[in-house]
Amino acid sequence: MTDTPFILDRGESLWRQRISQFFAKPSAYVSFGLLVLLLLIAIFAPMVAPQNPYDLAQLDIMDGRLPPGSKSMDGKIFWLGTDEQGRDMLSAILYGLRISLFVGVASTFFACIIGASIGVFAAYKGGKVESFVMRLVDLQLSFPAILIALVLLAAFGRGVDKVIVALIIVQWAYYARTVRGNALVERNRDYIEAARCLALPRSRILFSHLLPNCLPPLIVVATVQVAHAIALEATLSFLGVGVPVTEPSLGMLIKNGYDYLMSGKYWISTWPGLALVLAIVVINLVGDRLRDVLNPRLAQ
Amino acid sequence: MLAYLIRRVGQALLVIAAMATIVFVSIYAVGNPVDILANPNADAKEMAEISARLGLDKPLWEQFGLFVWNALHGDLGRSFVFNEPALKLIIQRMPATLELAFVALIMSIFIGIPLGVWAGLKPDAWSSRTIMSGSILGFSLPNFWIGLMLILLFAVQLKWLPSGGRGPTTSLFGIQVSFLTWEGLRYLLLPAFTLALYKAALVVRLSRSGTREAVLQDYVRFARAKGLSPTRIVLVHVLKNIMIPIVTILGLELGSMIAFAVVTETVFAYPGMGKLLIDSIGRLDRPVIVAYLMMVVVIFVVINLIVDLLYAALDPRVRLQESEG
Numbered sequence: 001m002t003d004t005p006f007i008l009d010r011g012e013s014l015w016r017q018r019i020s021q022f023f024a025k026p027s028a029y030v031s032f033g034l035l036v037l038l039l040l041i042a043i044f045a046p047m048v049a050p051q052n053p054y055d056l057a058q059l060d061i062m063d064g065r066l067p068p069g070s071k072s073m074d075g076k077i078f079w080l081g082t083d084e085q086g087r088d089m090l091s092a093i094l095y096g097l098r099i100s101l102f103v104g105v106a107s108t109f110f111a112c113i114i115g116a117s118i119g120v121f122a123a124y125k126g127g128k129v130e131s132f133v134m135r136l137v138d139l140q141l142s143f144p145a146i147l148i149a150l151v152l153l154a155a156f157g158r159g160v161d162k163v164i165v166a167l168i169i170v171q172w173a174y175y176a177r178t179v180r181g182n183a184l185v186e187r188n189r190d191y192i193e194a195a196r197c198l199a200l201p202r203s204r205i206l207f208s209h210l211l212p213n214c215l216p217p218l219i220v221v222a223t224v225q226v227a228h229a230i231a232l233e234a235t236l237s238f239l240g241v242g243v244p245v246t247e248p249s250l251g252m253l254i255k256n257g258y259d260y261l262m263s264g265k266y267w268i269s270t271w272p273g274l275a276l277v278l279a280i281v282v283i284n285l286v287g288d289r290l291r292d293v294l295n296p297r298l299a300q
Numbered sequence: 301m302l303a304y305l306i307r308r309v310g311q312a313l314l315v316i317a318a319m320a321t322i323v324f325v326s327i328y329a330v331g332n333p334v335d336i337l338a339n340p341n342a343d344a345k346e347m348a349e350i351s352a353r354l355g356l357d358k359p360l361w362e363q364f365g366l367f368v369w370n371a372l373h374g375d376l377g378r379s380f381v382f383n384e385p386a387l388k389l390i391i392q393r394m395p396a397t398l399e400l401a402f403v404a405l406i407m408s409i410f411i412g413i414p415l416g417v418w419a420g421l422k423p424d425a426w427s428s429r430t431i432m433s434g435s436i437l438g439f440s441l442p443n444f445w446i447g448l449m450l451i452l453l454f455a456v457q458l459k460w461l462p463s464g465g466r467g468p469t470t471s472l473f474g475i476q477v478s479f480l481t482w483e484g485l486r487y488l489l490l491p492a493f494t495l496a497l498y499k500a501a502l503v504v505r506l507s508r509s510g511t512r513e514a515v516l517q518d519y520v521r522f523a524r525a526k527g528l529s530p531t532r533i534v535l536v537h538v539l540k541n542i543m544i545p546i547v548t549i550l551g552l553e554l555g556s557m558i559a560f561a562v563v564t565e566t567v568f569a570y571p572g573m574g575k576l577l578i579d580s581i582g583r584l585d586r587p588v589i590v591a592y593l594m595m596v597v598v599i600f601v602v603i604n605l606i607v608d609l610l611y612a613a614l615d616p617r618v619r620l621q622e623s624e625g
Contacts, residue, residue, distance in 0.1 A: 139315065142604055143597075144556045146563065151593060154581045155326035231442040238444050239566055239578055254445065258567075262463060266452055273445045284440050 021293045031285035038279055042098040049091035050076065054246070068267050081267035083256060089267060092253055093275045099249040101279065103160060104230035107167035112222045114168065115175025120211050122176070123183035124202070134180065137173040145170045145232060153241040163242050167229050178221050182214040189213075216294040223287035227280045234276055250276040304612055312605045319597045320371070324364055327589050354380060367590070376594060377587030381580075386591035390573055395475045396466055397565070397572035400495060401557045403479060403488055405550060407496035412503025413546070417534065419504065420511025431504060438501030443560070447494040447567035454490060462487050464569035491568040495561060499553055503546060510542030517541075552607060555600045 022028055041048055068081040068089075080089035122133040140148070149166045156162040186192065187210060195205045234251030236242035238258075243249045248256070250272045257269025334351050342350075351357045355366065370377065376387045415435075419428035455463035467487030469476040478484030514520060515538065523533045562574030569575070573592060580588040 143600060144559045147559045147593075147596065150562065150577070150581070151323065151326060154589060227440055231440065234442050235444055235563055238442075239563065241578075241581060251442075254448065258448065261448060261452060262456060266456070269448060270452070273448065276445065277441055280440050280442070281437070284436065 018293050022289055025289065027285075028289045031282055031289065034278075034282045035286050038097065038282060039101065041094060042101045045094040045098045049088075049094045051088050051091045053087045053092040053095055067265075068271075080271045083253075083268050084260070089253075089271055092248070093250070093272050096248055096250040096253050096272055097275055097279065099160065099243060099247055100230050100233060100251070100276065103163055103167065103233045103243070103249060104226045107164045107171065107229050107233075108222055108226045110164070111168040111171035111225070112175050112218065115172035116179045116211065116214070116218060117207075118172065119176035119179030120183045120206055120214060123180045123187060124206055124210060130180075133176065137176050140173045141177070145228075146235060149232060149236055150239070150241060153236060158241065158244045160243050160247050163233055163236065166236075167232060170232070171225055171229065174221060174225060175218065178217055179211075179214050182217055183210055186210055186213050220287060220291045220294055223290055224284060227283040227287065230276070230283070231280055250279075301612070305609065308605060308608055308612075312601045315601055316594075316597060320368070320594060321364075323590055323593045323597070324367055325360070327586050327593075328360055328363070371594070376591035379580075379585055379588050381583050381585045381588075386587040387595075389576065389588060390591055390595055393571060393573045393576050395477065396570065397558060397561050397574060399477055399479060400488065400492055400561055400564070400570065400572060401554060403492040404495035404557060405499065405554065407492055408499035408503050409546075409550070411496065412500040413507045413539075415500075416504040416507025417511045417538065417542070420508040421515065421534065423508075423512060428508075432508070435501040435504040438497045438504075443494060443498060444563050444567050446497060447491070447564060450490050450494060451567070461490055463490075464567075466571050491564050491570050494567070495557060495564045498560070499550065499557065502549070502553070506546050506549060507542055510545060511538055514538045514541050548607075552603065555596075555603045558599065559596055 023032075046052065076088075080093065082088055083092065118133060122130040149170050152166040152169060153162060156166065192205065192209060195209050200209075233242055233249060234254065237249050237251030238255045240255065243252055245252070253272035254269045254276070257265070257267075257272065260268050334347050334354070334356065348357070355363060358366075367377065374387070375385065378384065379386050379389055382389060415431045419431045422428050451463045454461045465487060467478045467484035468481060469478045469484060470481060479488055520533060520537060523537050524530075528537075558573075561572055562577055564570065565572045565574040566578050573595075576588065577592045579585075580592070
């Protein structure tokens with residue numbers, strides 16, 4: 001108990017304390033730094049990438065399928081090689097990372113909001129509403145996510161927006177379950193009782209009293225789910241039901257390289273794969289650290 | 301118990317009916333199969349004929365009614381592409397997928413339990429830390445990418461194993477299987493290992509936590525006091541006790557393995573049900589998609605039902621809670 005001070009003087013807020021706790025382990029700097037780096041690369045991909053891989057004017061079919069480190073017809077160096085259309089793989093990966101991260105973050109964000117709202121509402125309402133919602137959650141979680149996403153995308157067709165919608169539908173149940181579990185504990189606390197006695201409107205009790213207190217576990221689940229969403233999107237795109245060819249994510253790039261793998265042209269799908277793995281591992285490491293900090297039971 | 305049984309079976313049937321509706325209506329929205337099936341030069345009249353022959357010109361509710369009526373008679377429609385019963389196509393491919401899933405299940409046990417027990421016996425050793433980090437990777441890395449890397453290593457670089465497809469099969473009780481010959485098994489190794497990795501990561505975690513709990517129990521202390529060798533304690537006493545939860549969970553996970561085989565089969569061009577599903581989605585072969593999904597839904601519902609009933613039979617509290625709620 002001595003190393004976890006609960007003294008809140010000197011104006012130190014709980015969140016600030018948690019942040020310094022997060023960085024107490026040196027490895028947290030590495031994983032957090034890498035995550036920020038990946039995010040920056042993804043956001044500024046058009047500025048960082050050597051070429052715009054989807055501007056056909058910049059591509060030369062003569063540069064097709066060059067191994068890493070080769071020179072192009074006009075003297076540029078392709079550090080990670082090129083694909084069958086003479087596209088610089090490094091640039092394609094940077095743009096692909098952008099789409100993969102966008103899909104992962106956007107779908108998780110909306111799934112989290114929708115799922116958490118439903119979960120907290122169910123827990124607060126109780127009774128029939130609650131048991132109906134939770135049955136629905138149980139039912140959905142008893143089927144593997146990949147299968148539900150496959151059916152949805154088979155019905156929707158391809159597209160970045162459609163993948164995001166499918167991933168939201170697949171993921172909301174996790175948040176609903178997590179939040180409900182927490183809200184069940186929190187709703188019997190005194191501060192909720194107090195808010196009720198003040199005759200505050202129900203929406204206010206739900207969203208400004210109950211929900212904020214259910215946040216910590218939600219943040220942990222959401223971080224790990226971003227990694228899951230990215231992996232799931234990559235898998236769906238690899239299967240050919242995810243993003244369209246015009247907006248290739250990392251999974252799509254891997255699929256494009258799959259046909260050349262057998263002939264030893266490994267770079268077309270290996271480098272996007274490594275970028276994907278790096279993103280997933282880094283997000284998981286940050287998520288793990290967050291879990292250590294935000295879960296009081298583990299903080300010993 | 302009988303009331304519980306009836307209610308639980310009723311619920312299961314309700315889930316199947318609900319899923320049938322959802323699946324049929326959503327697949328109905330998938331493109332227009334006639335565009336893919338018809339000759340590119342076909343005129344509007346021919347297109348209408350094909351549409352009428354396949355029953356696609358009828359309104360949705362009529363198609364659905366027909367589907368339900370036929371499904372109740374064991375007919376899930378004919379494939380647009382192969383012009384054969386969809387169910388037959390799937391059942392033809394089923395042994396390949398089941399074989400893959402079972403081999404993967406066995407592999408995940410043989411990889412996961414020794415590693416997990418080791419990590420549980422020596423929780424602080426660096427080898428245990430490596431195993432646990434490895435299991436996190438097994439959980440979080442996209443499975444299809446691991447498959448690709450295995451192909452690159454073992455098929456393209458080392459040329460030890462074939463990169464995909466299914467090997468020669470032999471007949472076992474009338475079912476075509478390939479694990480009986482070495483040549484057939486070679487084709488099975490990479491896809492089964494890929495499919496096994498995710499579950500192996502799960503088994504490692506389960507057996508590690510099981511072992512950590514078990515070694516603190518009195519029966520282990522007693523066995524040690526009796527002078528039994530550490531090997532015997534682990535292999536006989538600890539292992540027996542940690543097997544129960546592992547077997548329960550793996551039984552539950554068999555369904556998800558069959559579903560996840562979709563990805564593995566696509567990576568390794570393995571001719572199973574999952575590959576059929578992906579090909580059918582590409583060809584807009586609606587009856588096959590619907591039939592596959594109904595098949596998987598039924599497998600899942602049946603597995604869940606069996607587990608629930610077993611729990612209820614073993615633990616009367618489950619029954620009582622249900623009747624209150």
